[in-house]
Amino acid sequence: MTEMNAPSQPTIVELIKVSKHYPPDVTALADVSLTVETGEMFFLIGKSGAGKTTLLKLICNMETPSNGLIEVAGQNIHGLKGKKLARLRQKIGVAYQDFKLLTDRTVAENIAISMEVSYKKPPVISKRVKDLLAQLELSDKHDAITGELSRGEQQRVTLARAVANSPTLILVDEPTGNLDSSTTEKVMNLLNKCNSSGATIIIATHDDSLYRHTDHRIMELCRGKIRRVNGGVQV
Amino acid sequence: MNFWFAVLRQMGRNLRQTWASQLMTLLTVSLSVLIFAFFYLIYTNMLNAGDKLGDDLRLIIYLEDEPGPEMKEQLRRKITDFDQVQDIKFISKAEAHDRFAKQLGQNKDVLEDMPADFLPASVEVVPLKTLRNLNRVKLFSEYLSKLPGTLKVQYGQEWVERFFYFTRLLSIVVILSGSLLILTTVFMVAYTIRLTIMGRQAELELLRLVGATNDYIRTPFMLEGLMQGLFGSTFGLVSLFALYQWIKIRFSGPGILNLFNFTFFAPQTLVLIIIASILLCTVGSYMSMQKFLRI
């Protein structure tokens, strides 16, 4: 984690009255406004189907909002195209709920992808990969074919890929769904480490053990609307 | 890690995954270049030969009688009435006899029994270089044969006609094989690249999500098309050259090849064919990408 941007901007994610409708008539998000400060760790909770994944997908421009404005690092992410969008995405690490791993590649190759696209040197990549695998207790899976891993292992590979390129913003969707408590702790340790070296982290989860004793902000979604925001500064 | 390292690594992955169809495409490109270049080579050589034949093209008007000066003047005027010509030359009976004797060389004694004026007097007309297409020459010949006192007009009709028809036929074959070349290169390359893209949709999608630039995604495929064009055409031309050498050795000695002074392509032509193939293949891969990468 060498090239963290200095927190030049106080807010890294800004949502203004964002709505997302899916055809024919699903309203996944309705008028959500939200500000996430640079360097924050932010929990997004809510029942299944509340719209957590949708919110994360909007922030990383996997989906476009039906209404409203989303700014990431001061830029309207849905107005970006080509190189600028690519550069911004290199600074956003996402651990997807459905993993999006390349199942026919090795674990190491999967993690390397996020660093390869920003042209990191091969020795740097391989060192970082080994380091992350050690932290997530996956060292013995370095050359395993990703499709043959268990769900819990795949989940950790996804997380490793998300943080590998030392992004300034890390979006994590349900990072511990398939993990036991000791592995969950390893995952949270890694995320905390990223956070303390400057990365902003947004975690979507319904695992209350993650946020029960936290003093970070927690936002609860309910059927696409903000139900309440705890801790930190009230929005 | 720099850009080209990444591109080459990605190309290596593509090749490893689809080498069989890549090879097929390469062979198809080579084969179509070979076919096209083969006909084109024959065609250019025919054109060269045609030029040489054209240089010697002249119409000979055989006359009933030896023309007097007045008659000569009249003929000259009538000929130039029809068309501008490069040269008009009158050959008297005696001159014709001398020429023939010269051509016979040692055998000229056969002429001794013949009367000196058994060969008709004639006029040689050399048309302007620019007006030497077949139809024009034909019309000219028809016109000349209607002049008073004309026995017959000759310009090697059959020969010239056959030659021109053959060249025209060949030009059609060249155009057809050229179209074949364009179709196969563009579509075969587009097809293989499409195959690669289809097989790796998930990866390409992910690459975009983790922030790969369009160039990062696109360049390996462009380069793949470029390589197909480069290696395919080079391979095709090398095969043609081998074929050419083989024919030359096999049929050395007097023959049709020597008659035409058959030559291989000039280096510029080779380079041009290779560049054209590269362009076509790159266009093919570009088409595929525009369609299936949606970038």
Ligand SMILES: Nc1ncnc2c1ncn2[C@@H]1O[C@H](COP(=O)(O)OP(=O)(O)OP(=O)(O)O)[C@@H](O)[C@H]1O
């Ligand atoms: N691509 C889509 N097309 C149509 N509807 C969708 C799509 N994606 C999500 N939805 C709907 O939007 C709503 C919110 O979905 P979302 O995935 O954001 O929920 P979630 O909070 O992540 O749930 P979970 O905790 O189960 O992951 C759901 O009702 C879902 O059915």
Ligand SMILES: [Mg+2]
């Ligand atoms: Mg979800």
